Amino acid sequence: MSATNERLLDAAENGIRLSGYHAVSFRDLADELGIKSSSVHYYYRQKEDLGVALVDRYSKRFFADVEKRAETAGTDEERLRAFCQTYRNALTGSDRICLCGMLGAETCGLPKALADRVEAFFNANIAWISDALNADMPADKRAARAAQILATLQGAMMVATSLKKHRLFDDIVGALFEKPKS
Amino acid sequence: MSATNERLLDAAENGIRLSGYHAVSFRDLADELGIKSSSVHYYYRQKEDLGVALVDRYSKRFFADVEKRAETAGTDEERLRAFCQTYRNALTGSDRICLCGMLGAETCGLPKALADRVEAFFNANIAWISDALNADMPADKRAARAAQILATLQGAMMVATSLKKHRLFDDIVGALFEKPKS
């Protein structure tokens, strides 16, 4: 992977996470990198190819970060908190929502290959969370709870950035872990 | 409000909720209505004006529906469930996420006037939910819980449509109301 290719993916991920797939053009990306749009086509023939490469890189990085954070976690709840921390870091480190959160919202307007990868990302999220719930919860409720956690994280990113109150993300995720008063 | 104007808003809301603001063009809307794009400009001079009118109509309808459902609610929890039902109905009746959920994700790429209205919609949501939490919860935790409920609803719509599993929305919102086992 060349340096230009990487800068290209960075700029594209950036733009999409801020404004959406359809708001990002090859020319804007080229301008940002100081190259021509035809050079962008050299790396990715179609926009769809760029999108797919983007989600692939994002997914890999995401789960690598989750695993790294979960390594030092002892309990299941700590693993779960590590997972949420990956989301938090993606937001507070960049002021941008999740790449797949944006693309997931735009699903119907995306090339099928791209929408499929986003779907896979979410399914992998739910599977990972479900696994972390093992000890806490009866099996039949795990899937719903996992989906709830994913939805809350995604929604929290969206609402927090829209309201430009990033602390809101922490408040929301905090409420998610609140223990019922004994 | 003329019939054409209303069909125009319907088509625009439709398209944006499915694919996003930047994926919807005046020409597409015109074609869907069987008119010319210049006629669309007659109703809304700029795309931004159309977007603003759209969010205004959506907000009005949304809170009218919430109030109507909440009318017959006795307890605070019933009021909250009525609120969630408005979201659910928006999704299951159309397979589309919330207009402001989509626009909220795209915030950075939107004209400021539009982004501001979306922000106002979310703030009104949080205020309404906070109010419904009155009896249940100490005042200092209400805001966080209200934001959490909003985020969960928005995230649930997004994830459920992306995964094309609409039942997931019900599962997620169900888990939100789950009582801790006594």
Add this chain to the structure above:
DNA sequence: GTCTATAATTTGATAGAC
């Protein structure tokens, strides 16, 4: 209210030189 006509710009994409 709707149309024709048109303009200016942007966008996704390709061919071929260097």
Add this chain to the structure above:
DNA sequence: GTCTATCAAATTATAGAC
């Protein structure tokens, strides 16, 4: 790997006839 040159199509938008 990057460029020039170019294209066809799409997009936002306006002027003015009917």
